[in-house]
Amino acid sequence: MILFFGRTDDPPLSRAISAARDADLRHLVIDQARTARYDLVVGTDALDARLAVEGMRLRLGEVSAVYARPLEPPEEGDPAARARATAFQEWFVGWLDTTPAVVVSRPRAMASNSSKPYQAQLIGRSGFAVPETLISDDPDEILAFRARHGRIVYKSVSGIRSIVREFTAADESRLALVRGLPTQFQAYVPGQDVRVHVVGEDAYAAAVDSDAIDYRYADQAGEPARLAPYELPPDTARRCVELAATLDLPLAGIDLRRTPDGAWVCFEVNPMPAYSYYEAHTGLPIASALVAHLAGRRTAAPVGV
Known part of the structure; x- marks a missing residue:
């Protein structure tokens, strides 16, 4: 049952x-x-x-x-x-x-996403590159971080969903507010977004075409993101499966970006992914793979594995 x-x-x-x-x-x-x-x-x-x-x-x-x-x-x-x-x-x-x-997935396994800085350490140990990160409530420290990297973004430190935004001149004018709330800043990483859903031992990848900093909210600017199935390199697919297994997540949504020089950067692992958005836009059989996993079966090997 x-x-x-x-x-x-x-x-x-x-x-x-x-x-x-x-x-x-x-x-x-x-x-x-x-x-x-x-x-x-x-x-x-x-x-x-x-x-x-x-x-x-x-x-x-x-x-x-x-x-x-x-x-x-x-x-x-x-x-x-x-x-x-x-x-x-x-x-x-x-x-x-x-x-x-x-x-x-088991609730205790989802806890790794409660702290993005902690989860980033686990991701780094898996072999993926992670963006250089600063968590700070010091405006001067944040400005120095931006000066070092040129472009930076900021996001929630916790597992609570937030919109990733680029740090702009408008943000600089209200930077003093971080003194009451330490905030996570990261070096901006250029490249192609790829969302990977791991189901058991399989990986289903979707390439995202969008100019938005956070493509999940691109439609708010009138430019919806375009998604398509993506063939992951076998070693990258294997690393995604191994990362999900390390986190004890039979189902995981892994956010990657392929940089212009071909490197793969991992931003985070969602332990309870809303895979339906990606399935609806790409036709990837994620729901079928999920119920097959629940039934102790395995579907045909997906793209990239």
Whole structure:
């Protein structure tokens, strides 16, 4: 039995559920919007608790694999229902870290992305180049960093999603604000963006054509990014798979940039990637590969492996 846990209005989850249905795999969906209605019975063995979902009863010990995308549940319902849903989610997320089932991905493995500077060290140890980085609350130190590199960008230090922006003259005028909030700055890296999704032992790459500093928000400037399947060099694909395995992430979104001289720079590894955006724009079979991994199978080798 494969479990899907998250919000059914979340495209990555809904695509995976559809792929499981198309593959005729036995599965059950735990919808975060409805968890207040589910019954959970925990006995002496918490790993083998019983769950009642939409009229179906399941011993969690029968679960072979889980794809979990725990997002914030809807703020609907009365206080008692919200408290019940919160308690269910806290227990279930804890179970994900302890169950012997295949889990994509365990909450404890996602923790590496909570600190981008920490994760960058792990990326560097894997053999990828990483941008030179400064985390500072000192305006003079930041200006010296820009003088050394010419162009720099800034982004969130934590795993919370933020828009990557280039440091400009307008930012210089409000630089004193960093004294209250240390900020991460990086040397600007020119080149071609490539997003790689690792699924188990396979890597699916998409090239991104965009002039935006952060192509995820390029459409806000009226110039949407253009994506296409990309053939990774075999050694780069292998390194991506090894990096995801090192981070204990069966599914990972790896942000690379190929520089004009052919080097590969890695910015970060997303432990809960919204792969649906890339799949929809390239046709890469990421959802099918994901459910095949959950079922203990492997799809045909993708481009770049």
